[in-house]
Amino acid sequence: MTERTERFDPRTYEAGWRERWAADDIYRADDDDPRDKHYLLTMYPYPSGDLHIGHWYAATGPDIVARMRRMQGLNVMFPMGFDSFGLPAENAAIDRGVHPWDWTEQNIDRMRTQFRSMGCMFDWSREVVSSDPSYYRWTQWLFIQFFNAGLAYKQMAAVDWCPKDQVVLAREQVEGADRHCWRCGTPVVKRDLEQWFFRVTRYADELLDFSKIDWPDPLRLMQTNWIGRSEGSEIDFAAEAAGVDPIRVFTTRPDTIFGATFMVLAPEHRAVATLTTDERRAEVEAYVAAARRETEIERMSAEREKNGVFIGAHAINPMTDERIPIWIADYVLPGYGTGAIMGVPAHDQRDYAFAVRYDLPIRYVVLPPGGEAPTGEAFVAHSADEVLVDSGEFTGMAAADAIAAITEELAERGQGEAAITYKIRDWLISRQRYWGAPIPIVYCDEHGPQPVPEGQLPVLLPRDVDFAPTGVSPLQSNAAFLAGSCPICGKPARRETDTLDTFVDSSWYFLRYCSPHDETQAWDPVAVMRWMPVDLYTGGAEHAVLHFLYARFFVKALRDMHHLDFDEPFMAVRNQGQILGADHHRMSKSRGNVVNPDDLTSRFGSDTVRCFLMFIGPWDQGGPWNPSSIEGVHRFLGRVWGVAQATSGQPRAVPGMPPAQSLAGEIPGSGGIAPDVVTAVEDGSRGLRRAAHRAIKEVGEDYGELHFNTALSKLMELTNALGAARDDGLAGTGAYAEAVEALLLLLAPMAPHITEELWSRRGKPYSIHQQAWPTFDAAMVVSEMIELPVQVDGKLRDRLTVAPDTSPEEIERLALASDRVQAYLKGRAPRKVVQIPGRLVNIVTPGD
RNA sequence: GGGCGAGUGGCGGAACGGCAGACGCGCCGGCUUUAGGAGCCGGUGUCGCAAGACGUGCGAGUUCGAAUCUCGCCUCGCCCACCA
Numbered sequence: 028m029t030e031r032t033e034r035f036d037p038r039t040y041e042a043g044w045r046e047r048w049a050a051d052d053i054y055r056a057d058d059d060d061p062r063d064k065h066y067l068l069t070m071y072p073y074p075s076g077d078l079h080i081g082h083w084y085a086a087t088g089p090d091i092v093a094r095m096r097r098m099q100g101l102n103v104m105f106p107m108g109f110d111s112f113g114l115p116a117e118n119a120a121i122d123r124g125v126h127p128w129d130w131t132e133q134n135i136d137r138m139r140t141q142f143r144s145m146g147c148m149f150d151w152s153r154e155v156v157s158s159d160p161s162y163y164r165w166t167q168w169l170f171i172q173f174f175n176a177g178l179a180y181k182q183m184a185a186v187d188w189c190p191k192d193q194v195v196l197a198r199e200q201v202e203g204a205d206r207h208c209w210r211c212g213t214p215v216v217k218r219d220l221e222q223w224f225f226r227v228t229r230y231a232d233e234l235l236d237f238s239k240i241d242w243p244d245p246l247r248l249m250q251t252n253w254i255g256r257s258e259g260s261e262i263d264f265a266a267e268a269a270g271v272d273p274i275r276v277f278t279t280r281p282d283t284i285f286g287a288t289f290m291v292l293a294p295e296h297r298a299v300a301t302l303t304t305d306e307r308r309a310e311v312e313a314y315v316a317a318a319r320r321e322t323e324i325e326r327m328s329a330e331r332e333k334n335g336v337f338i339g340a341h342a343i344n345p346m347t348d349e350r351i352p353i354w355i356a357d358y359v360l361p362g363y364g365t366g367a368i369m370g371v372p373a374h375d376q377r378d379y380a381f382a383v384r385y386d387l388p389i390r391y392v393v394l395p396p397g398g399e400a401p402t403g404e405a406f407v408a409h410s411a412d413e414v415l416v417d418s419g420e421f422t423g424m425a426a427a428d429a430i431a432a433i434t435e436e437l438a439e440r441g442q443g444e445a446a447i448t449y450k451i452r453d454w455l456i457s458r459q460r461y462w463g464a465p466i467p468i469v470y471c472d473e474h475g476p477q478p479v480p481e482g483q484l485p486v487l488l489p490r491d492v493d494f495a496p497t498g499v500s501p502l503q504s505n506a507a508f509l510a511g512s513c514p515i516c517g518k519p520a521r522r523e524t525d526t527l528d529t530f531v532d533s534s535w536y537f538l539r540y541c542s543p544h545d546e547t548q549a550w551d552p553v554a555v556m557r558w559m560p561v562d563l564y565t566g567g568a569e570h571a572v573l574h575f576l577y578a579r580f581f582v583k584a585l586r587d588m589h590h591l592d593f594d595e596p597f598m599a600v601r602n603q604g605q606i607l608g609a610d611h612h613r614m615s616k617s618r619g620n621v622v623n624p625d626d627l628t629s630r631f632g633s634d635t636v637r638c639f640l641m642f643i644g645p646w647d648q649g650g651p652w653n654p655s656s657i658e659g660v661h662r663f664l665g666r667v668w669g670v671a672q673a674t675s676g677q678p679r680a681v682p683g684m685p686p687a688q689s690l691a692g693e694i695p696g697s698g699g700i701a702p703d704v705v706t707a708v709e710d711g712s713r714g715l716r717r718a719a720h721r722a723i724k725e726v727g728e729d730y731g732e733l734h735f736n737t738a739l740s741k742l743m744e745l746t747n748a749l750g751a752a753r754d755d756g757l758a759g760t761g762a763y764a765e766a767v768e769a770l771l772l773l774l775a776p777m778a779p780h781i782t783e784e785l786w787s788r789r790g791k792p793y794s795i796h797q798q799a800w801p802t803f804d805a806a807m808v809v810s811e812m813i814e815l816p817v818q819v820d821g822k823l824r825d826r827l828t829v830a831p832d833t834s835p836e837e838i839e840r841l842a843l844a845s846d847r848v849q850a851y852l853k854g855r856a857p858r859k860v861v862q863i864p865g866r867l868v869n870i871v872t873p874g875d
Numbered sequence: 876g877g878g879c880g881a882g883u884g885g886c887g888g889a890a891c892g893g894c895a896g897a898c899g900c901g902c903c904g905g906c907u908u909u910a911g912g913a914g915c916c917g918g919u920g921u922c923g924c925a926a927g928a929c930g931u932g933c934g935a936g937u938u939c940g941a942a943u944c945u946c947g948c949c950u951c952g953c954c955c956a957c958c959a
């Protein structure tokens with residue numbers, strides 16, 4: 028008889044095991060553990076109030092890997108914390124009158140509890156909270172290091188301003204064609220403000236080098252495009268007016284210089300004021316003023332018609348010695364290149380449109396060999412066989428060669444040089460809001476901006492402020508906070524009231540995890556040497572040009588300041604996909620499509636939710652929420668529950684079979700099968716063992732590659748094989764026990780509770796999560812007989828069942844002997860026989 | 876406008892250039908159950924009684940053999956976008 032087991036009800040055991048794991052501290056990562064370290068990191072979340080299903084999705088993947096690596100004998104650190112500075116806390120305070128401190132603390136408490144219900148192996152003893160003074164003290168210390176190294180500076184600049192959030196934004200935080208705020212979606216405007224920056228641009232070149240790290244291609248590509256390196260030349264165009272400096276332009280196509288028939292300056296270009304002639308001045312000033320008033324959206328729109336104003340002055344084309352008019356136009360951006368261009372309408376679409384509108388000459392100077400100048404459009408091809416025409420001594424030269432030759436010629440004359448330009452700008456880090464780390468600077472009337480002495484850190488964020496957004500920092504409303512003193516002369520000095528961008532906090536939290544309780548330094552160098560760099564970092568791809576860029580910059584800058592001795596923070600990065608709402612939109616409270624995991628776990632238990640999330644599809648893909656198959660995953664765990672507790676089985680409808688019980692104990696379990704036992708049972712147990720060993724091989728590989736969906740499908744196959752084996756009377760045999768134990772160990776990372784429960788019920792030692800990962804026997808993985816497809820002209824026509832070591836000659840003989848093959852050959856000899864060992868045979872007919 | 880990625884059953888999705896559709900959902904049939912639910916067994920790409928034919932967005936190509944590689948289209952998604 029199949030014995031009765033208790034009904035499968037995860038609610039009876041899940042919470043109990045979680046409590047025991049926490050009490051026993053089994054996930055603590057010990058600095059002194061002699062085994063090899065493995066640092067697994069998943070992005071710490073913003074404590075928005077409730078854990079949603081996306082948090083589960085993001086955390087379960089790396090948790091599975093962490094658990095497997097631990098079972099494989101590595102000393103795993105898998106920490107968790109909270110990115111707890113930021114605007115939502117402040118907005119909640121404004122909307123609901125809760126103080127940001129309290130709002131944040133309540134949310135963290137709540138989310139910590141919810142996180143624990145997932146059964147993830149986070150080492151909570153290492154938790155960091157970025158809004159805690161014990162953390163931001165060191166964020167401030169880091170700012171001072173950057174300041175002292177010349178990597179933090181304050182400058183007046185035209186910056187992006189979000190009118191709704193009343194705060195400046197970094198360039199990376201302005202998104203989309205309509206230039207909107209990354210947080211609230213409001214279109215940004217330009218403002219001239221004095222702001223703090225980190226000098227990211229100094230690291231532009233090194234940030235382009237991904238050779239030491241294993242990151243997803245799309246991520247590397249996005250960063251590369253964002254950094255936007257362009258190689259070209261800077262060229263001086265002499266101004267016609269006497270006593271005026273030449274105007275320098277940047278171009279990637281110096282080979283087209285003979286076609287430069289005008290010059291365009293950005294309206295903000297500093298030469299505009301001196302070059303503009305008196306009769307053009309009124310119009311020019313009006314245009315400049317209008318350009319400054321316009322929003323970024325209006326200015327940057329590509330669809331917009333080009334417009335500009337002639338400033339009355341002329342420059343000299345250094346190659347043709349022609350006089351060319353100087354214009355200003357807002358399609359030339361002040362912050363890129365030199366803020367000035369040579370207008371080559373024949374070879375640039377924008378210049379072409381501008382020239383057509385203002386009737387400027389268009390001269391084609393680079394064409395395909397033997398080609399003719401197009402009419403009505405610019406020729407912007409970049410193929411290698413373009414050739415210069417009408418270009419003086421360079422006529423006939425290939426464009427690629429001309430780029431170097433013309434640049435060299437200009438360099439010899441002292442009128443230009445090869446140059447590299449980047450799109451990336453320095454990182455704007457100051458914010459005019461309350462809930463962030465105060466920038467540790469004081470302003471002395473005599474000594475200017477001075478860093479707060481390190482011994483006086485942290486500069487505490489005062490509780491008592493009016494944080495209604497007014498466009499100036501709320502900290503200005505607190506007189507006591509404002510009153511600092513100059514570290515040089517001791518006289519009263521006003522404190523900086525801007526706070527740091529929260530991306531500064533997250534640019535180093537992975538370092539703090541290494542020694543989170545160190546009160547004397549940002550990190551203990553020994554601990555950082557022990558744990559860093561991160562072996563695998565997982566998180567959402569939405570941070571591609573934000574956090575990933577900043578964190579790399581931090582590590583490289585700190586290395587150059589001799590605070591770190593490695594180049595890259597994250598050796599491998601993988602992005603999980605996003606779980607969308609059932610309506611295929613991003614989950615958001617306003618859409619009402621947010622899925623709350625608490626409801627699901629109370630119905631199905633945490634294991635089912637974990638497995639279901641991993642089964643949805645490829646982890647890096649995500650997808651819309653569709654809970655219809657969660658029942659199937661729950662049923663699977665129910666089958667695991669059943670097969671793992673079967674100690675004997677009744678052969679089902681197999682006439683003439685001896686009772687299964689009689690076999691129990693006779694089969695030692697490692698291949699030594701009693702010779703006289705019924706063949707069917709022998710085959711069954713060998714097949715079961717093969718299934719188990721295959722699963723060990725493949726599930727381990729899949730976990731390592733983060734292919735959780737296929738790993739689970741293979742665990743389902745093993746479970747189904749166990750179910751069939753039980754029904755064939757194999758429960759109680761050694762092979763059966765081996766397969767059940769393999770199943771439990773392999774499933775443990777994904778479903779930690781049920782496997783612990785079943786492991787314990789089998790009388791195995793606590794904890795399954797501290798057992799060694801199973802190993803497979805390669806010989807066990809191969810089948811005794813394989814089925815070989817036989818194709819005729821690439822189409823499947825028959826199958827052969829042969830031993831894996833059958834010779835090719837024998838396989839060919841068997842294949843040609845097939846009636847079905849002969850039906851297509853019609854007595855002729857094959858033209859060719861293709862064999863892929865172990866895979867298939869293809870017989871090519873002579874054809875008609 | 877530029878770049879990147881993806882198109883496979885009713886659905887989520889499998890498939891080192893080698894048996895397309897693993898695994899699961901759903902559906903159909905059966906067993907069990909007073910019923911509902913749950914469970915178990917079998918079936919399930921399309922057309923066809925069958926033999927068989929046809930099938931991975933469309934069209935070409937490479938190959939003995941293509942979902943997979945190449946080229947050209949179409950559709951969807953993401954990123955960047957007057958970056959000289």
